[in-house]
Amino acid sequence: MVLGMAMESELPHEKLKSIRQILDSEPLLPPTLLELLSWASTYYHHSIGEVIATALPVLLRRGLSAAATGEKRYALTDEAHQVPTETFQRSPLQRRLFQAMCQHAEGMQAAALAEVAENWRDAMKRLEARGLIRITEEPCLLSKSADRHLIPQRSPTQEEASATIRAALGRFQCLLLHGVTGSGKTEVYLSVIEDVLARGGQVLVLVPEIGLTPQLIKRFEGRLTAPVAVMHSGLNESERLCAWQAARTELAAVVIGTRSAVYTPMPKLALIIIDEEHDASFKQQDGFRYHARDVAIKRARLEGLPVLLGSATPALESLHNAQQGRYQLLSLPERAGAAQPPVVTLLDLRRLKLNEGLSPPLIEALQTRLLRQEQSLLFLNRRGFAPVLMCHDCGWLAPCKRCDARLTLHRDVRVSREAGSRERPFHQRSRQLRCHHCGAEAPLPVNCPACGSGNLHGIGEGTERIETALARLFPQARVERIDRDSTRRKGSLEEKLRRVHAGEADILVGTQMLTKGHDFPNLTLVGVLNADQGLYSADFRSEERLVQQLVQVAGRAGRADKPGEVLIQTFHPDNPVFAALAHHDYREFGRYALAERAAAHYPPFAHLALLRAESPKPDAALAFLRAAHTLAEALTEAEVVHLMDAVPSPMERRAGRYRAQLLVQAGERKALHDFLSAWLKRLEHEKRGRQVRWSLDVDPVEMF
Ligand code: ADP
Ligand code: ZN
Numbered sequence: 001m002v003l004g005m006a007m008e009s010e011l012p013h014e015k016l017k018s019i020r021q022i023l024d025s026e027p028l029l030p031p032t033l034l035e036l037l038s039w040a041s042t043y044y045h046h047s048i049g050e051v052i053a054t055a056l057p058v059l060l061r062r063g064l065s066a067a068a069t070g071e072k073r074y075a076l077t078d079e080a081h082q083v084p085t086e087t088f089q090r091s092p093l094q095r096r097l098f099q100a101m102c103q104h105a106e107g108m109q110a111a112a113l114a115e116v117a118e119n120w121r122d123a124m125k126r127l128e129a130r131g132l133i134r135i136t137e138e139p140c141l142l143s144k145s146a147d148r149h150l151i152p153q154r155s156p157t158q159e160e161a162s163a164t165i166r167a168a169l170g171r172f173q174c175l176l177l178h179g180v181t182g183s184g185k186t187e188v189y190l191s192v193i194e195d196v197l198a199r200g201g202q203v204l205v206l207v208p209e210i211g212l213t214p215q216l217i218k219r220f221e222g223r224l225t226a227p228v229a230v231m232h233s234g235l236n237e238s239e240r241l242c243a244w245q246a247a248r249t250e251l252a253a254v255v256i257g258t259r260s261a262v263y264t265p266m267p268k269l270a271l272i273i274i275d276e277e278h279d280a281s282f283k284q285q286d287g288f289r290y291h292a293r294d295v296a297i298k299r300a301r302l303e304g305l306p307v308l309l310g311s312a313t314p315a316l317e318s319l320h321n322a323q324q325g326r327y328q329l330l331s332l333p334e335r336a337g338a339a340q341p342p343v344v345t346l347l348d349l350r351r352l353k354l355n356e357g358l359s360p361p362l363i364e365a366l367q368t369r370l371l372r373q374e375q376s377l378l379f380l381n382r383r384g385f386a387p388v389l390m391c392h393d394c395g396w397l398a399p400c401k402r403c404d405a406r407l408t409l410h411r412d413v414r415v416s417r418e419a420g421s422r423e424r425p426f427h428q429r430s431r432q433l434r435c436h437h438c439g440a441e442a443p444l445p446v447n448c449p450a451c452g453s454g455n456l457h458g459i460g461e462g463t464e465r466i467e468t469a470l471a472r473l474f475p476q477a478r479v480e481r482i483d484r485d486s487t488r489r490k491g492s493l494e495e496k497l498r499r500v501h502a503g504e505a506d507i508l509v510g511t512q513m514l515t516k517g518h519d520f521p522n523l524t525l526v527g528v529l530n531a532d533q534g535l536y537s538a539d540f541r542s543e544e545r546l547v548q549q550l551v552q553v554a555g556r557a558g559r560a561d562k563p564g565e566v567l568i569q570t571f572h573p574d575n576p577v578f579a580a581l582a583h584h585d586y587r588e589f590g591r592y593a594l595a596e597r598a599a600a601h602y603p604p605f606a607h608l609a610l611l612r613a614e615s616p617k618p619d620a621a622l623a624f625l626r627a628a629h630t631l632a633e634a635l636t637e638a639e640v641v642h643l644m645d646a647v648p649s650p651m652e653r654r655a656g657r658y659r660a661q662l663l664v665q666a667g668e669r670k671a672l673h674d675f676l677s678a679w680l681k682r683l684e685h686e687k688r689g690r691q692v693r694w695s696l697d698v699d700p701v702e703m704f
């Protein structure tokens with residue numbers, strides 16, 4: 001990658017490389033994007049080479065030229081339609097393809113063909129050789145759905161928010177749209193996007209990993225007439241390159257993408273929208289650790305355009321910025337249309353007896369929904385059957401060999417059910433122990449390895465156990481479990497969501513995958529099974545994350561004309577976290593949590609960087625960080641920052657590696673960065689650093 005030219009270099013001659021071949025006829029990245037990447041390299045203290053590599057599609061990094069490519073579409077030629085099927089008597093594969101393509105006059109792409117026959121490519125070549133196939137290439141844009149969605153009559157608050165955003169077009173400004181769940185934020189986005197498109201501009205929409213649901217895409221498809229490109233982790237490399245090209249050549253007017261889409265070149269970019277801006281998936285947690293929201297704001301500043309952050313539960317940093325007047329705050333305090341906020345009730349577990357994780361009032365509420373033919377959602381943040389396996393005779397707990405953690409008991413219920421069939425699912429059980437931290441798997445022991453007893457039991461509840469309990473309590477109910485295990489196969493999440501929307505499910509059980517963005521009109525009950533997880537954790541952000549999760553999951557209830565109810569099971573009903581939830585006042589929580597942050601000198605009132613190290617050898621990581629600490633003390637730049645002691649990570653051993661960390665805190669951003677630059681220069685020469693793997697995380701989100 002040639003970034004610039006110089007007539008002289010400080011480096012020795014033999015270290016310089018010659019240009020052997022020029023791959024592209026024009027610069028790949030526009031100057032403002034290069035400027036952004038170079039800023040990111042400095043800000044995150046990460047090498048420019050790796051930063052640029054993150055911004056480019058893999059195929060370009062491998063040296064493919066940036067000439068436009070598209071996805072191949074195969075269709076029958078006019079002559080082929082005259083050919084009788086009997087022609088392919090002796091090659092069943094060719095016949096299958098031919099028949100499938102007869103039914104798709106518009107042609108078929110690789111994914112669809114692979115469903116007809118896995119090894120379709122050879123047969124396709126033969127058909128092609130006979131002159132029966134026409135191949136076209138097309139950019140991978142969203143296909144336009146025929147059914148155009150109706151535009152609701154926008155409320156005065158929606159109109160006001162849209163107008164304010166519109167007025168900001170053409171210059172840098174950061175706007176925070178705080179709208180309660182179901183308040184119609186997406187409507188506001190769409191209305192402003194339409195405006196930008198009418199003026200010939202492009203729009204970049206960033207969404208969380210999980211937020212990129214088929215439903216959101218359908219909504220954009222159904223409403224926008226302009227071409228839309230989608231970028232997410234599910235694309236293969238040629239699809240990704242294709243979408244990137246479509247954006248760069250202005251073929252795509254709108255790009256919807258996850259984190260790394262923030263680096264997409266868009267010559268006519270006029271607006272950036274970040275939906276669910278509080279979401280942790282905007283932070284890259286390994287390699288080049290950047291925060292896509294913060295990079296987006298920098299990009300907007302460089303390119304002189306507005307950036308809109310939207311959320312029902314804004315990050316405390318963003319709320320603070322709005323309070324300080326750095327962001328313009330827009331509010332949608334009420335739900336759209338006829339929908340009312342759900343009624344939130346706390347179920348005090350100190351006085352209730354649980355039946356496999358479910359309290360009597362919750363079971364009764366589920367029963368009521370089943371009678372009314374309405375849907376319910378049960379949320380718990382633990383997949384698997386039970387979080388620990390314990391020996392009831394000696395107290396042995398199944399440990400992971402490679403982590404300081406317990407193994408989770410899984411009892412996967414593999415459901416084989418024809419879509420739409422009303423038959424009871426066929427259960428096939430396979431039991432296993434799995435580590436949720438390193439992925440290790442182990443068979444379930446028959447006897448306790450410590451005392452030999454056979455008295456082994458799973459303790460606590462995971463989503464699988466709740467699913468089983470529901471099948472026993474409500475044999476007639478159709479239960480849909482949605483977690484990472486049940487949606488591993490490609491397309492299975494889409495299929496599950498489709499069943500929920502089609503009314504083919506009565507009770508949904510799931511992890512945080514279910515909490516965000518979904519709009520299920522017939523869902524009127526949300527039950528939170530273990531709200532206390534995360535209440536008293538070492539991470540200073542855990543409470544914020546808990547409230548965000550609870551508000552989001554509660555927001556799935558009663559989104560249409562039927563009122564919603566939220567039941568929260570907790571041992572700590574007096575915790576102020578729940579008060580804010582019951583009052584539907586997230587900003588009340590924000591005020592109290594920000595005051596706590598200020599008192600403790602945590603972000604946004606201080607700036608943090610975390611130096612992490614890990615090694616297969618015990619103590620090597622800690623020894624390196626201690627050396628790093630000593631090095632830092634000698635630096636004058638260290639006088640204005642605060643260095644904590646190097647400590648083992650909260651879960652010290654993970655996947656066979658011992659981990660440690662060192663936190664740096666500073667009142668001023670500039671002081672922090674001056675210190676980090678000086679420190680890193682020294683660290684690169686620290687010999688203990690060569691025996692461990694270490695990395696620096698600027699503005700860390702996860703504290704371990
Ligand atoms: P949010 O993104 O804030 O959660 P959505 O934009 O998904 O909210 O809107 C929630 C539901 O309300 C959607 O079904 C949407 O079509 C509907 N909706 C949005 N705005 C209006 C309106 N002004 N009048 C009626 N229904 C609306
Ligand atoms: Zn035992």
Ligand code: ZN
Pocket residue numbers: 400401402403405435436437438439440655
């Ligand atoms: Zn493990």
